[in-house]
Amino acid sequence: MSDVPSYDPAAVEARWQTRWAERHTNEPDLDRAARPFYNLMMFPYPSAEGLHVGNMFAFTGADIYGRFKRLQGFEVFEPMGFDAFGIHSENYALSVGTNPALLIPQNIETFRRQLRRFGGMFDWRHELSTTDPGYYKWTQWLFLQLFKAGLAVRKRAAVNWCPACKTVLANEQVINGYCERHPDVKVEQRFLEQWFFAITRYAERLLANLERLDWSSSTVALQRNWIGRSEGAELVFETPGGATIPVFTTRPDTVFGATYVVLAPEHPLVEAVTTEERRAAVKAYQREAQSKDIVSRKVGEKTKTGVFAGSYARNPATGEAIPVWIADYVLMEYGTGAIMAVPAHDKRDFEFATQFQLPIRQVVKVEGESLPSVSEDGVLMSSGAFDGLPCREGGKKIVAWLAERGMATARVQYRLHDWCISRQRYWGPPIPIIHCDRCGPVAVPERDLPVELPFIEDFRPDDTGVSPLARHKEWYFVKCPQCGGDARRETDVSDTFLDSSWYYLRYPSTEFADRPFDPARTGKWLPVTTYIGGNEHAVLHLLYSRFISMVLQELGHTHYEEPFPKLRAHGLIVKDGAKMSKSRGNVVVPDAYIQQWGADTFRMYLMFLGPFQEGGDFRETGIVGIRRFLDKVWQLAHEASPRGQLAADVERKLHQTIKKVTSDTESLDFNTAIAAMMEYVNVLREVGHGTRGALRPLVILLAPYAPHLAEELWTVLGGSGRSVFDERWPSYDERLATAGDVEIAVQVNGKLRSRLTVPRGSAQDDVVARALADDAVKRFVDGKPVKKVVYVQDRLVNLVV
RNA sequence: GCGACCGUGGCGGAACUGGCAGACGCGCCAGCCUUAGGAGCUGGUGGGGCAACCCAUGGGGGUUCGAGUCCCUCCGGUCGCACCA
Numbered sequence: 055m056s057d058v059p060s061y062d063p064a065a066v067e068a069r070w071q072t073r074w075a076e077r078h079t080n081e082p083d084l085d086r087a088a089r090p091f092y093n094l095m096m097f098p099y100p101s102a103e104g105l106h107v108g109n110m111f112a113f114t115g116a117d118i119y120g121r122f123k124r125l126q127g128f129e130v131f132e133p134m135g136f137d138a139f140g141i142h143s144e145n146y147a148l149s150v151g152t153n154p155a156l157l158i159p160q161n162i163e164t165f166r167r168q169l170r171r172f173g174g175m176f177d178w179r180h181e182l183s184t185t186d187p188g189y190y191k192w193t194q195w196l197f198l199q200l201f202k203a204g205l206a207v208r209k210r211a212a213v214n215w216c217p218a219c220k221t222v223l224a225n226e227q228v229i230n231g232y233c234e235r236h237p238d239v240k241v242e243q244r245f246l247e248q249w250f251f252a253i254t255r256y257a258e259r260l261l262a263n264l265e266r267l268d269w270s271s272s273t274v275a276l277q278r279n280w281i282g283r284s285e286g287a288e289l290v291f292e293t294p295g296g297a298t299i300p301v302f303t304t305r306p307d308t309v310f311g312a313t314y315v316v317l318a319p320e321h322p323l324v325e326a327v328t329t330e331e332r333r334a335a336v337k338a339y340q341r342e343a344q345s346k347d348i349v350s351r352k353v354g355e356k357t358k359t360g361v362f363a364g365s366y367a368r369n370p371a372t373g374e375a376i377p378v379w380i381a382d383y384v385l386m387e388y389g390t391g392a393i394m395a396v397p398a399h400d401k402r403d404f405e406f407a408t409q410f411q412l413p414i415r416q417v418v419k420v421e422g423e424s425l426p427s428v429s430e431d432g433v434l435m436s437s438g439a440f441d442g443l444p445c446r447e448g449g450k451k452i453v454a455w456l457a458e459r460g461m462a463t464a465r466v467q468y469r470l471h472d473w474c475i476s477r478q479r480y481w482g483p484p485i486p487i488i489h490c491d492r493c494g495p496v497a498v499p500e501r502d503l504p505v506e507l508p509f510i511e512d513f514r515p516d517d518t519g520v521s522p523l524a525r526h527k528e529w530y531f532v533k534c535p536q537c538g539g540d541a542r543r544e545t546d547v548s549d550t551f552l553d554s555s556w557y558y559l560r561y562p563s564t565e566f567a568d569r570p571f572d573p574a575r576t577g578k579w580l581p582v583t584t585y586i587g588g589n590e591h592a593v594l595h596l597l598y599s600r601f602i603s604m605v606l607q608e609l610g611h612t613h614y615e616e617p618f619p620k621l622r623a624h625g626l627i628v629k630d631g632a633k634m635s636k637s638r639g640n641v642v643v644p645d646a647y648i649q650q651w652g653a654d655t656f657r658m659y660l661m662f663l664g665p666f667q668e669g670g671d672f673r674e675t676g677i678v679g680i681r682r683f684l685d686k687v688w689q690l691a692h693e694a695s696p697r698g699q700l701a702a703d704v705e706r707k708l709h710q711t712i713k714k715v716t717s718d719t720e721s722l723d724f725n726t727a728i729a730a731m732m733e734y735v736n737v738l739r740e741v742g743h744g745t746r747g748a749l750r751p752l753v754i755l756l757a758p759y760a761p762h763l764a765e766e767l768w769t770v771l772g773g774s775g776r777s778v779f780d781e782r783w784p785s786y787d788e789r790l791a792t793a794g795d796v797e798i799a800v801q802v803n804g805k806l807r808s809r810l811t812v813p814r815g816s817a818q819d820d821v822v823a824r825a826l827a828d829d830a831v832k833r834f835v836d837g838k839p840v841k842k843v844v845y846v847q848d849r850l851v852n853l854v855v
Numbered sequence: 856g857c858g859a860c861c862g863u864g865g866c867g868g869a870a871c872u873g874g875c876a877g878a879c880g881c882g883c884c885a886g887c888c889u890u891a892g893g894a895g896c897u898g899g900u901g902g903g904g905c906a907a908c909c910c911a912u913g914g915g916g917g918u919u920c921g922a923g924u925c926c927c928u929c930c931g932g933u934c935g936c937a938c939c940a
Contacts, residue, residue, distance in 0.1 A: 272934090275859055279936060286940085303940060316940095358938080381938095388939045395940085401856080402938050469939050592935080626934090662880070664867065668860095676867065678893095679880045726869070729879035736879090799875035804921045806875060833907080844920050850874055854920050 058692040061685055063652020067762040071170060079777050080175045082129040084562055084575060091128035092579050093120035094558050094618075096587030096595070097135045100161040102146055105168040107642045107660065107672060108588075108627045108634060114657045115624055115666045115724060116586040117174045121758035122719045124175070125783040131579060132175045133561040135182040136162050139190075140550035144481035148514060154481045155509055158185055168645065172653045173761050175779075180564045184553035189560065190483035191504035192570035193553055196602070197475075198486055198497050199609055205252045208495065211474060212320075215244040222246070222478040222515075242345045248476035249485060249546065253601045257281055257468040260600055269621040270667065276592040282469025287453045289394060290461045291315050291367040293378070297326045299367055302389030302467055305399065305430075307449030309371040309456075310437040311417035312394035313407070316360070316379045318386040319343040327378045329364030336361055336380055343382040358383050358406045369394075370461040371438070371452065381406065389467055398425050418445060473598060475549040480513040480522045482547030490534035490541040499535050505543070521545040551594055555602040558582055558617060576612060585618040586722075592623065622722055625669020627660070634672075642672050654760035655681045661724035661759065680728075684763055686735050687756065690744040691767040698745035706794055707737045708751060712786035715755045724759070731755060746771050751784040799850035800825045802834040818845040825851050 074080055082090075095116035098109050117132065124130040138158045147154035162183060169176060182189050200206040214223040218236040222244075233239045253260075261281045264274050286304035293299065299315055317324055319340045328336045339361040360381030367378050383402055384393050397407035397414040404426035407414050416425060420432035434440045434448040443451065456462035476485070484505045486498035498505055508529045513522050523545040524530050534541040562575040571580075581603075596618070603617040626633065629640040647656045659680045664670025700708065711734040718727035734752060738744045750771050757764035757778050768778035775781065792814060798821060800808040808830040812821055822843055825831050835855050842854040 272859060276935060279858055282936090282939070284939075301940080305940080383938045383940095385939070393940050400940065402940075405938090467939080469936090589934085662867085670867070673867070673881085676881050683880085725867095726879080729869075732879055797875080801875085801921075804919090809875070830907085842920060844874085846874055850921090852874080852920055 058689055061688040061763075063654060063762070064649075066766045067171075067173065067653050070762045070765045071173065073765075074777075077776055079779065080132070081177050081179055082131050084131065084579065087129035087131075087578065089128045090578055090583075091120075091123045091130045092558075092562075092581075092583045093123060093130050093132045094561075094582045094585045095132075095134075096585075096591060097137050097554070097557060098165065099140070099142055100136045100138050100158065100165045101142065102157065102161055103636070103641065104161075104164045104643060104645070105172075106634065107644050110172055110644045110656075111627045111660045111663075111669075112586065112588060112624050113169070113174055114172065114660055115722060118657075118661065118719065118724060118758040119584065119586065119722065120175050121761060121779065122783070124779055125754060125757060125781065127782060130175070131180075131562065132177060133180040133182075134169060134174065134176040134178070135557055135561065136165065136184065137550065137554050137557070138162065138183050138185040139482045139547075139553050141477075141479065141481075144479060144513075147481070153509065153511070153513055155185075155507075158183075171648060172644065172657065175761070180561050182557065182560055182564055184483075184550075184557065187504045187506055188567060189557075190507075190553065192560065193483050193548065193556070194486040194498070194503050194505060195500060195570055196552070196556060196606075197548060198500060198503075199611070200251055200605060201487070201497055203605070203609060205255070205605060206475075207250050207252060207472075208247055209250050209472075210245045211248050211250070212243040213246055213248075213478070214241045216241050240345065246476075246478070248474050249487075249544075249548075250472040250474050250476075251601070253473045253598070254468060254470055256601050256604055257283070257470050258466075259604060260470075260597065263600070263616055267616060267621070268619060270589075270623040273589060273592040273596070273621060273623050276589070277597060280470065280593045280597065284467045284469075286465065286467060287449075288390065288463045288465050289370055289456065291370060291376075291394065293327055293365055293367045294375075295326060295365065297323055299323060299327070299378070299392050300390045301392045301394045302465070303394055304467075305396065305445075305449065306453045306456075306462065307430075307434060307437075307440075307443075307445045308396040308399045308417055309369065309394065309452060310434075310440075311396045311398050311415045312369050312371075312376065313397060313413040313415055314377045314379055314395045315367045316381050316384045316393050316395050316406075317363070318384040318391040319380055319382050320386045321380075321391045323392070324363070324380055327363045327365045327367075328380075332362060332364035336363055339380055346382070358402070358409055360406060360410065362410075370456055370459075377412070379406075379410075387471055388469065399428055401426050401428060473549075473551075473601070475552050476546040477549055478521050478545075479515070479547055480507075480510065482550065483507065483553070484523065485544045485546050485548050487544035488532055488534060488541045489544060490537060490539060492539055493534055493536045493541075495544070496534055496536050496541070502535070507547070521547065523547075551598050554595055555598040556606075558585075558599075559606075559612070571612075580612065581614045581617050581619055583620065585621045586624060587621075588626070589623045596621070622667065624666055624722075625664070627663070627669055627672050629672050647674070647677065651677055651681055652762075654763045655684055658684070658728060658759050662728050664725060666722045666724050683732055683735065684760060686739065687749075687752070688763070688767065690735065690738055691749050691753065691770050694744040694746045694749045694771065696746055696772065698747070700745060700748050701741060703794075704737060704741055704748055706790055707734055708748060709786040709791035712751060712755065712784050713788075713791050716783070716786070719758065728759065731759075754778060754781055754784055796848045798848065800828065800831055801850060801852040802831060803854055804852060805834075807831050807834050814848055816848075818843070818851075821845065821851050822853070825853065 095113055120130045120132045143154045143158060147157050216223050216233040218239040233241055261283055264277060284304050286302055287306040288300050288302050291299040360379050363378045363380055365378050366375035369376050395403040397403040398416040399418055417434060417436050418432040419435045420427045420429045430445045432445055434443050440448045440452055453462045453464055484507055486505045488496045488498060490496055508526045510522055510526055515522060530543055532541055532543055559571050562579040563572040566572050599617050604615055606612045607615050629642055632638060634641045659677045662680060711730050714730040715727045738748060753764050753767045764778050795811050796814050798810045798812055799806055800810055808828045810824055838855040840853050840855055844852040
């Protein structure tokens with residue numbers, strides 16, 4: 055054995071983590087940074103179980119990118135925080151019977167320790183937690199800005215209600231229509247007054263802006279889908295009683311085929327269209343529909359249910375009287391809550407009409423399609439003057455024709471709903487509103503913020519259906535800030551997604567207690583340069599953040615409309631092909647691996663597992679490969695001769711490696727970047743020795759991936775300065791990277807027959823001449839004339855005979 | 856049902872705008888070194904012929920001098936949304 059000390063990751067990592075902290079290595083000057091780079095990763099929810107490998111996978115990839123940018127000369131701000139409010143924490147707290155206010159700090163402490171241990175380049179000066187009153191004071195401020203702008207409104211809306219818990223459930227607590235905690239109790243819907251943000255007013259902008267965002271295409275597709283824009287028309291169906299039923303349809307061309315009308319059971323017109331003799335049946339049906347929970351109500355059931363209301367409405371196109379039905383396959387939240395049913399050209403209407411023996415009238419002819427035919431590639435029939443027109447054109451003409459009589463309006467409809475931010479829960483920031491009998495809902499004056507969440511010994515929900523906060527009398531009863539009369543606080547807390555919709559805006563300004571975000575800091579650091587996170591947040595978090603950014607800009611608080619111009623989604627780490635979850639019991643925790651192998655080895659292993667943006671299957675068998683690689687680098691660095699020229703082939707390989715690692719790290723292809731570094735190390739070992747000149751660039755390339763080891767080896771290689779991260783990313787010489795001979799494939803009729811080694815950039819004629827002289831090639835050309843030559847520079851030549 | 860994606864050795868995965876399939880790593884095999892090794896080193900490793908060749912990227916078809924890559928079709932899998940009119 056040589057006299058090289060053995061690589062002891064635990065000692066190396068402890069040493070450098072201490073130095074980084076002492077030397078403030080990871081703390082950029084936020085006020086004076088000349089080249090600011092805001093490297094953001096989605097902050098974690100600090101679960102009781104601690105950081106798991108999925109978190110670490112995401113953070114490692116993002117951290118590598120941040121360190122890479124730092125080495126390229128940017129001043130990188132990489133903050134970390136905790137999304138600690140919300141139903142997860144509250145449920146866990148309920149299950150162990152301890153107030154979340156006591157549990158969360160412990161969880162955060164565990165996360166903080168784990169995050170330091172893995173070596174993230176976090177600027178801990180700017181840590182935040184959404185549960186900190188100093189943070190949620192500004193979450194409440196944000197609510198007030200929307201409230202004052204008329205964007206926070208109160209509406210009645212359905213919630214899941216468990217009659218056993220006597221409380222509101224989140225959708226994820228409803229399992230197949232039953233309460234998660236009472237598997238034999240059916241969940242029902244109840245209607246409560248709740249706070250909504252008017253995100254639908256921004257639907258068009260949220261959709262249009264997607265075009266100019268540099269985001270993973272999968273994420274864009276998810277958002278586009280969620281916003282769900284549909285073009286169509288609102289048509290009016292009149293009842294003899296004088297009521298008019300507006301319906302939304304995307305297929306106005308099929309109006310001649312509308313043979314009945316359906317209202318959602320909650321529709322306000324149900325009363326007016328129900329006849330006396332049908333009243334009992336309709337009431338019974340409404341009760342039945344209400345007893346279903348929201349989730350199963352929406353999941354398409356095989357058999358449809360409904361009830362005839364007793365009255366008829368006039369089809370605006372045909373003038374016919376058609377029956378009005380009440381059925382829960384029509385949803386109150388979409389369109390107008392009422393539809394014209396065209397059973398011949400809509401699957402759901404077809405099912406319903408078949409079941410209840412309602413007439414089915416075909417008005418679109420499509421080649422080779424039987425009913426129900428939903429294609430728009432047909433021509434109209436049985437549609438009066440519009441017969442023979444293609445669907446789309448016919449639809450436009452029908453809308454125009456009906457519009458003359460005030461019976462139709464073209465309009466656009468979105469699936470996106472207003473954002474319900476009310477939670478009838480304990481563990482969240484109280485919504486800063488005071489209800490006064492005289493003044494109505496009144497904003498808490500900003501000087502009185504935060505409305506602190508009081509510590510409540512018994513924080514369990516009770517059978518009142520309102521948040522446990524209502525039980526805290528001193529907190530609940532207040533004076534109206536406007537008239538001074540008796541008033542009560544709003545007891546709903548806000549949605550966790552509101553907390554996380556602006557945390558990135560707070561990070562650079564955490565030390566300012568008197569403002570949510572400092573204008574100068576915000577001007578310098580926002581919008582976020584690169585955002586890396588999982589696709590589980592592709593819709594809600596990212597959509598809400600974009601919405602909040604638009605509002606803040608519109609109200610003059612910030613200078614940008616889109617918070618995350620560049621977003622990359624990482625993949626998922628699975629275990630044995632299945633998603634890791636507590637219930638499956640296959641959650642992998644990194645601590646033991648870090649203990650055994652070191653953080654650097656484990657970081658690189660996670661990145662080598664598969665493509666960062668696709669994820670991979672966690673198998674511990676490969677870890678040793680990374681460790682062997684780092685051991686080799688360690689050995690080479692310690693044995694490197696201080697001086698000495700690089701052999702030509704080593705130099706070429708070095709420049710190729712720099713090129714590959716640079717572009718792969720930039721594109722987050724960490725697995726192939728690591729492979730390239732391994733190849734270089736293999737070459738160095740074949741040559742039999744390393745020089746410091748050959749090792750120094752490697753150590754810098756490796757630094758984002760294995761930061762502690764790189765720091766250590768940088769000093770071994772005689773590096774100056776306090777940190778390898780004060781160095782510059784190596785550059786490569788394109789000429790050197792591509793110099794030397796190349797091997798060219800020689801094909802005859804498209805089949806590989808031989809290989810030639812020629813100088814790079816050889817002329818076609820020379821290569822062809824040499825190819826024709828080749829024995830193997832001669833055998834296959836067999837004296838036949840060459841009809842065609844395909845030559846790809848430095849790659850191949852194909853002779854067609 | 857709608858939308859997005861994927862299918863390559865024993866395994867994880869490479870392969871730029873079509874151009875030498877299997878980089879890199881794990882595992883496995885052989886040898887070396889060791890009292891010993893779950894350490895280290897050297898070599899080998901898609902399949903078949905055991906050679907000069909043939910066959911191989913889920914199946915079938917097509918475009919092309921040339922297809923893992925493009926097109927059609929079928930099979931299988933993953934994710935998201937889902938009675939959205």
